[in-house]
Amino acid sequence: MLNAAIRDQLNRINHRPMTRLGKSRWELFAELDRPVLQPLPAERFEMAQWKFCRVHVDYHVDVERNYYSVPYPLLHERLEARFTASVVELYHRGRRVASHPRLSGQGPYSTGPQHRPPAHRAQAEWSPSRLIAWAEKTGPTTARLVTEILHRRRHPEQGYRACLGLMGLGRYPGQERLEAACARAERFLAYSYRAVKNTLTAGLDRLPLDELDTQTAPRPLHENIRGATYYTFEEPRC
Numbered sequence: 001m002l003n004a005a006i007r008d009q010l011n012r013i014n015h016r017p018m019t020r021l022g023k024s025r026w027e028l029f030a031e032l033d034r035p036v037l038q039p040l041p042a043e044r045f046e047m048a049q050w051k052f053c054r055v056h057v058d059y060h061v062d063v064e065r066n067y068y069s070v071p072y073p074l075l076h077e078r079l080e081a082r083f084t085a086s087v088v089e090l091y092h093r094g095r096r097v098a099s100h101p102r103l104s105g106q107g108p109y110s111t112g113p114q115h116r117p118p119a120h121r122a123q124a125e126w127s128p129s130r131l132i133a134w135a136e137k138t139g140p141t142t143a144r145l146v147t148e149i150l151h152r153r154r155h156p157e158q159g160y161r162a163c164l165g166l167m168g169l170g171r172y173p174g175q176e177r178l179e180a181a182c183a184r185a186e187r188f189l190a191y192s193y194r195a196v197k198n199t200l201t202a203g204l205d206r207l208p209l210d211e212l213d214t215q216t217a218p219r220p221l222h223e224n225i226r227g228a229t230y231y232t233f234e235e236p237r238c
């Protein structure tokens with residue numbers, strides 16, 4: 001009822017001539033505004049966010065913990081990322097250089113084949129062989145871990161970030177501890193930079209590998225945990 005009454009009054013006010021102009025609001029709209037109106041966009045407006053990002057050595061940028069490729073000549077350049085719920089667009093100096101469907105979760109890669117450097121590019125800043133050669137200087141286990149990281153990616157370049165992260169761990173606390181941490185990661189089939197970093201942070205690299213197999217965490221005290229004695233079987237007395 002109230003909305004109907006307001007609509008009736010609104011229509012009356014819009015068609016009432018204004019004293020100063022001698023025309024109604026509706027007449028002015030039809031004369032001035034309507035002729036220059038443009039059609040509505042074919043697609044609904046979609047909210048977008050913007051952020052600055054740097055192109056890493058694997059020619060990918062990090063947008064919300066997912067990784068999107070750009071043309072490899074843009075290595076180390078600063079880009080602008082525009083991302084919506086469905087698409088990620090990357091701009092360099094105002095020009096769009098890449099567009100990808102928005103990835104879900106955290107960690108996946110979206111790599112455009114046209115963004116990869118030519119296979120014969122000899123002056124590549126990093127390559128799988130160079131990374132493995134560096135890892136061999138630390139130790140054979142580190143080399144195997146780096147090789148496995150690169151092998152498990154769809155494109156080897158997607159593993160460069162993790163391998164270069166391992167290189168940083170080798171500076172502190174040192175290559176000896178890095179080799180020990182890589183041995184533990186290999187033992188538990190944890191082929192990732194994060195597994196090695198967590199091992200070093202917790203100091204587990206200082207423990208012998210055999211001790212890791214037998215070591216168990218102390219059992220917490222809780223009334224719902226009965227313990228081994230609860231299940232002790234007693235022979236019935238005759």
